[in-house]
Amino acid sequence: MFNKLRFSLARRRRGMKKRELAEKLSVTERSVSGYESGDQTPERGTLARIAETLRFPEAFFFGDDPEVFEPDTASFRSLSKMTSAQRDSALGAGAVALLLDQWMDSRFTLPEPDVPNLGREGGSALPPLPHGTSEEPEPYPGREGAQDPEAAAAMLRAHWKLGEAPIKNMIALLESKGVRVYSLAIDAKEVDAFSLWKGGKPYVFLNTFKSAEHCRFDAAHELGHLVLHQHAMAQGPDLEREANAFASALLMPxxxxxxxxxxxxxxxxxxxxxxxxxxxxxxxxxxxxxxxxxxxxxxxxxxxxxxxSGFRTSEPEGVAHEKSLVLEKVFAALRKEGVTKAAVAKEINILVDEINELTFGLMLNVLKGGGDSDEPKSRAPLRLVKG
Known part of the structure; x- marks a missing residue:
């Protein structure tokens, strides 16, 4: 049956209002509302226009209910500057990435999460303090009950045995600790990044239209949310300041x-x-x-x-953008098995370009071509080891 939740997800992924989509489909806004409420099912011709307009295969709209990311569960760096359409598009991209993530989980053994809760709100035990410190640090003179971001960054470096060395690849570090990292590819300066926990797994989504240095800081900022704010509201200026301070201390000890x-x-x-x-x-x-x-x-x-000097928008002597090592290994393993990008897209019912935008452009760079008739072969789960 036509899945109303998938239709709603596809519309929000494209950042479309119901009235805008109705005009493009040559139907009434009431019909679009009916498709989303389940009170109405699109006719065959309308379904084809839906698939073409929203850029999802027709089969996508007949799958199981997707898991949806709610705005109040995600940490957005610039939520006050974003339009509702931009926010919905980013959250929709995250929900689509989750479908890809679940597909990979069924075929690969990915690193387990090792992201400690360093926030005081949860009352959980903190990792050992760095440098042999025996006493707990003084209370953070900021938000009541909050952990000192500087101390938390030092604790995490100690927990992950990073020492004082620069972090060469933030994305690779996050992935090695079980954080699932995907790219947003949303051309809007208001959308930086966001993160959340879902099903016991931490997720980070980065806008790759920013500079490499900006993306590295965004990744560290979202890590701050993951370790400091597991038991706090996902949004708010105080939490953003704490995540910023954490990122600064983590990247620059x-x-x-x-x-x-x-x-x-x-x-x-x-x-x-x-x-x-x-x-x-x-x-x-x-x-x-x-x-x-x-x-x-x-x-x-x-x-x-x-x-x-214009260095807030164009970084001088910038470094190269980081990419996901886990996703690169996944696609390399699939290529070795003879799986084409078209076969992967067909099995997940998501277009190749959509998957490519969520995977730092790696799908087109690593996986080879192939016609839509390529069928994915059944195979035993593969294990991705840290490298």
């Missing part, structure tokens, strides 16, 4: 910055030294001020220079 940062901070010096941590000049400028290495006047002066 205090002792590392104290030892290596320029003693006479200038914009050219920031551009030179930011490469060590693979962060933006703006992020390094903020971190230097946060740990007391620059005055308020120096920090503000550098902020102005960064903005005037």
């Amino acid at each position: 205090r002792s590392s910055v104290m030892a290596l940062a320029p003693r006479t901070p200038t914009l050219p010096a920031l551009i030179k030294f930011k490469k060590h941590w693979s962060v933006s000049v703006a992020a390094l400028n903020y971190r230097l001020h946060a740990i007391g290495l620059t005055s308020e006047w120096t920090y503000r002066t550098l902020c102005i220079q960064i903005a005037k």
Whole structure:
């Protein structure tokens, strides 16, 4: 039967209002509402137009009920700046990615989550403190009951045995700890990233239209939400500030910055030294001020220079974008088995381009072609090992 939930998901994925979709389908807005409520089923010709307009195969609308991401369960960095259509499109992309994720889970053994709860709200035990500290840190002088983001970042580095070294690949690190990472590919500056827990698994979704440094910070920011706010509301300015502080401390450990940062901070010096941590000049400028290495006047002066140079939108001497190593291994294993991208798309009932947008462009880069008639072969589950 025609699945009303899948129809609603497809409409929201494309960021369409009911009236807009009705006009494109040459039906009434009441009919579209009827399709979503289950009170009405589209006729054959209308179904074909639905599939073409929403860019989903017809078979997609006849699958099982999908799991849907609700707005109040996801952490959005710029929720106040987003339109409802942009938010729905991002959440719709996440729900579609979950279908792909479930398909991969049935065929591959992926890393199990190792993402500790470092938020005080949950009352769970914290990992051992770093550097042999025996006493618990002082309460965070911010949101009541909140964990100090700086201390939490140090705890997580200790828990994951990262030391003080720069994190070479944030996406690979998250994946190695069982975080499922997908790309959004939404060309809207208001949509940065979001994260959530679903079925005991942590998910992070990154907008790949941002600079590589921006994406790395977004990944660390969302990790902050995952470890600090498991038992808190997913949104709010206080939580965003805590996730920002966590990301800054995780990517640029205090002792590392104290030892290596320029003693006479200038914009050219920031551009030179930011490469060590693979962060933006703006992020390094903020971190230097946060740990007391620059005055308020120096920090503000550098902020102005960064903005005037256009470095808030175009990063100087930028690094290469990171991509998913787990997804690359999945597609490589499928290619070795002779599975084409068309076969994968047919089994999940999602178009190849849609899957490619969710997988950092890896589907088209790794999997070969093949006609729509290619059938996926049954095979035993494959295990992906950390590499």
